[in-house]
Amino acid sequence: MSMIVRRSPLRTAGKYAAIGFYLIFALFPIYWLIKIALTPDALIYTEGTRMLPSALTFDNFAAVLQSDFLGYFTNSLIVSLGAAAGTTLIAAAAGYCFSRFRFAGKRAIIALLLVTQMFPLLMIIAPIYKIVAGLGLLNSLVSLIVVYTAFNIPFATFLMQSFFDGIPEDLEEAAMMDGCTRFQALRKVVFPLTLPGLGATLGFVFTAAWSELLFALMLISRNDSMTFPVGLLTFVSKFSVDWGQMMAAGTLALIPSCLFFIFIQRYLVQGLTSGAVKG
Amino acid sequence: MARLDLKDVSKSYGNVEVMRDINLSIGDGEFIVLVGPSGCGKSTLLRMIAGLEPITDGEFSIDGQRMNELRPRDRDIAMVFQSYALYPHMTVGRNMGFSKEIARAPKEERAREVAQAAQTLGLDRLIERYPRELSGGQRQRVAMGRAIIREPRAFLFDEPLSNLDASLRVEMRLEIARMHRKLNATMVYVTHDQVEALTLADRIVVLEAGRIQQVGSPLELYERPANKFVARFIGSPMMNVLPARPGAGGLRLPDGAVLDVAGDRSAGEAVEIGVRPEHIDVVAPEAGDMVVKAEMVEHLGSDTNIYVRTESERGIMVRAHGHLPVRPGAEMDLHFQRDKLHLFAADGTTIPRTGAP
Structure with a gap:
């Protein structure tokens, strides 16, 4: 039996208006970023609030690409990919254990993981600095990878656990009855089904690490190990801010995130929802 | 095919004993049905035979060989799950041939066996499909096909028909009976449905509260129940x-x-x-x-x-x-x-x- 639902045109218009408003609200800062990046320096202040600049230029991009920016960019890529890969690997292993095994102290460990999420980062910056300095890892990208991995593991673990919870244990048991070892069952049956979850976790950690400023600022001071958010600050000098180049750099920095999300988006939408609701 | 023996088997979770004094010999080619109300331990017993649940005490052996410490893969037993447990990311054909894939059987041999099993089960047109594209009855057949291709020493069924509607259940019940006759295999079947038990079983094992109440042929249980529980559990309407x-x-x-x-x-x-x-x-x-x-x-x-x-x-x-x-x-x-x-x-x-x- 099919039913024809007649939608009132007013409601449809209202729905689109709401979506349109949301899109403008969310995307306007990005538009502004790109707009200023493309505006010649001379016009930035004189045409301050005009929606469209009267002239366009790619000088800012050219200038940015000739600066140290590519170095920052590479550093950020190394740190973000490293942290994302490390976190996802560890979180997947931990999440699997939480989801599948009963062991002593499980509740305590989960509670501890939650507690770590309750403190503001500012509180632990000093001790972290001390530890990293003591290890002689200041100004190294490794320190950032380790710190980001450590900070993202708890949330990523819960995320992965919920994905594993969504995969019926029957499947693994069936695989073991079919002749798999537990590890084979994990690799051949559970892993392919967790790809959306792995994608979501990777994306989450990647963006978090890509845009992190606080720790990068504290732990890195040498120009050649700066990550992109720290590098961006070099456009701010004591007496002036080079807005055009800063925005051009910002625009370029969006590219990897965008590419990454285009790549995993397919899994992400499926993943973020399938973990929450059993379907 | 094989003979299964359970000797003084018990099962505890921590201090809680859920099964005790399980003594049962299942003959070669016999169809045994475990019945009982929910929570009686029938599924736990099946999972202990499968190796998915450790045996706390006692001994389980196949053809006289102790199985307690062996992993599920080494026991050479196939199991059909209530949820079918088909691998969602594999086609019907790969699902059915998965045990052979793990055993590294040659590709052609695998394909031939899958095709043959699919033919018997009426699945030959569905080999390239994914489980999500199948109806409940078809999924059930794939699960059975997967078990058959494994060529195990014994088959286990964990309430395989309880997710099907009534008419399909009758049809699949006949299918299972046919499969038993054809393969002449040792089968252990768990259900809470006494009609399934009475129609399929060579012998029925009635369980309650983790203990065997009575073992016997369907007619024996009906005519000479050992106690009030069995008397009331077998037969409809109730005694x-x-x-x-x-x-x-x-x-x-x-x-x-x-x-x-x-x-x-x-x-x-x-x-x-x-x-x-x-x-x-x-x-x-x-x-x-x-x-x-x-x-x-x-x-x-x-x-x-x-x-x-x-x-x-x-x-x-x-x-x-x-x-x-x-x-x-x-x-x-x-x-x-x-x-x-x-x-x-x-x-x-x-x-x-x-x-x-």
Whole structure:
């Protein structure tokens, strides 16, 4: 039996208006970023609030690409990919254990993981600095990878656990009855089904690490190990801010995130929802 | 094919003992059904045989070889799950051939066996499909196909039909019976549905509260239940159990009827009698053991179920063959077939009938 639902045109218009408003609200800062990046320096202040600049230029991009920016960019890529890969690997292993095994102290460990999420980062910056300095890892990208991995593991673990919870244990048991070892069952049956979850976790950690400023600022001071958010600050000098180049750099920095999300988006939408609701 | 032996098997979670004294020998090619109410431990027992659940104490062996410590993959047993547990990311063909894939069988051999099994199960057009594109009955067949291709020493079924609708269930039940006859394989089947148990089993194992209550052929359980639990669990509608007191002339029921069970020396210990609805006859006035009023009547065509209330407020179910024109509220005389009476002692065990009445 099919039913024809007649939608009132007013409601449809209202729905689109709401979506349109949301899109403008969310995307306007990005538009502004790109707009200023493309505006010649001379016009930035004189045409301050005009929606469209009267002239366009790619000088800012050219200038940015000739600066140290590519170095920052590479550093950020190394740190973000490293942290994302490390976190996802560890979180997947931990999440699997939480989801599948009963062991002593499980509740305590989960509670501890939650507690770590309750403190503001500012509180632990000093001790972290001390530890990293003591290890002689200041100004190294490794320190950032380790710190980001450590900070993202708890949330990523819960995320992965919920994905594993969504995969019926029957499947693994069936695989073991079919002749798999537990590890084979994990690799051949559970892993392919967790790809959306792995994608979501990777994306989450990647963006978090890509845009992190606080720790990068504290732990890195040498120009050649700066990550992109720290590098961006070099456009701010004591007496002036080079807005055009800063925005051009910002625009370029969006590219990897965008590419990454285009790549995993397919899994992400499926993943973020399938973990929450059993379907 | 194989013979399975469970010897003094028990299972505990921490300090809680959930199964004990499980002794069972399953012969080569035998079809054993484990039945019982939910929580009786039947699935746990099956999972212990599969190796998915460790055995706390006792021994489980296949063909005399101890299995307790072996992993599921080394026991060479196939299992069909209630949820079917098909791998969602693999096609039907790959699902069925997965055990061979793991065993590194040559590709052509795998394909040939899958094709053959698919043919028998009527799945040959679905080999390239994914499980999500199949109906419940088709998924069930794929799960069976996967088990068959494994060529195991024994098959386990964990409530395989409970997710199917009624008509499909009957069809798949026949399919399983056919599969058993064809493969002549040892099979252990868990269900809470007594119809499945009675129709499929060579022998039924009735479990309650983690203990075996009785093992026997369907007819044995029906005719000679070991205790009140088995008596009431097997048979539909359920057996009537009425309190009884030994008295002059036989056993006295609460509302005064006296059943002469003369010749039964042991009847004196009975505190309850059991009689199946189909063993109570509706007879001519004055000819019965008691007079009752029909409260509810169910006309099933082949049978008529009459629910009556006695003066003692204890209801009795009567099943008459064919169509019986009884209206609710009508009075009628009931006769209890003497040779079909069951006597229960205070602890619920059946008192053997020592002599024919």
